[in-house]
Structure formats: structure tokens, C-alpha cells
Amino acid sequence: MAEDGRIPAHYPLRELHGAGYEERTKANVRDSDGTLILYFGKIIAGTKLTAESCRLMGKPCLAVNLAEGFSEALIERLLEFLHLNKIKELNVAGSRISEEEEAYAMTRLFLERFLHELKLVE
Numbered sequence: 473m474a475e476d477g478r479i480p481a482h483y484p485l486r487e488l489h490g491a492g493y494e495e496r497t498k499a500n501v502r503d504s505d506g507t508l509i510l511y512f513g514k515i516i517a518g519t520k521l522t523a524e525s526c527r528l529m530g531k532p533c534l535a536v537n538l539a540e541g542f543s544e545a546l547i548e549r550l551l552e553f554l555h556l557n558k559i560k561e562l563n564v565a566g567s568r569i570s571e572e573e574e575a576y577a578m579t580r581l582f583l584e585r586f587l588h589e590l591k592l593v594e
Contacts, residue, residue, distance in 0.1 A: 493518060497565075501525040504563035506532035508550065510579050511566055513539040522565040532557040538578045546582075547589050 497518060501507055507526050511519055515535065526533035534553040536546060554562065564583070567575040
């Protein structure tokens with residue numbers, strides 16, 4: 473489940489039956505090679521739990537403050553983070569749209585630019 477309802481079946485996800493938000497957050501950190509946190513000004517609530525889980529599990533984590541805008545340098549920083557940490561499965565976390573209105577639009581734009589750089593989207 474996502475904040476806006478059931479996640480479509482075409483996404484290759486494994487549901488944690490009966491798990492709450494905290495358990496899902498920790499499982500996402502545990503089951504990935506590293507985490508990208510996209511936040512807006514301040515890391516709060518569940519995003520803070522994600523950052524703390526990365527620290528406790530010794531998992532690589534890159535936090536990007538999208539409130540400061542972003543540039544090609546940030547995309548390069550993410551690419552370097554992925555390369556240096558040999559990340560194949562990336563957990564992407566950040567503010568919910570109910571916590572930060574700009575979250576969805578800014579996150580989508582950042583990820584589209586990133587995927588374009590990887591030549592995964594046109």
C-alpha cells in the first residue's frame with residue numbers, strides 16, 4: 473500500500489502481510505544495496521526512520537535536499553554514490569505528498585533527469 477492506495481500489480485514488489493509502516497521501511501532498507509533520500513528542507517517523520525535504519529544497518533545512504541533545487545552536479549553525485557557503493561537495488565525514500573506538497577513533482581523531475589542520464593528513459 474502507498475499513501476494514495478494500493479500499489480499497481482505491475483510493480484515487482486513483495487508485500488509484507490500484516491506489517492506496519494515501520495517494518496516496511498526497515499525491510500526496504502535491509503533488502504536494498506543502498507538508499508537515496510529525497511527531502512525538502514528537513515528530514516522528518518518516516519524519512520528520519522529511513523535515515524536512522526540505514527545508519528543502524530550500516531547501509532549506504534545519500535540524502536538530497538530538493539528544496540535547494542538540483543543540478544547536473546547532484547545527478548553526478550548520485551551516479552558516483554551508486555558506483556562507489558556498487559548499488560544494484562536502490563531504495564528511494566522521502567517526504568510524503570501529505571507532508572510536503574512539492575514532494576511528488578520535484579521527486580519525479582529529479583528521477584526523470586537521473587533515468588535520462590542513465591539512458592533508461594527518453
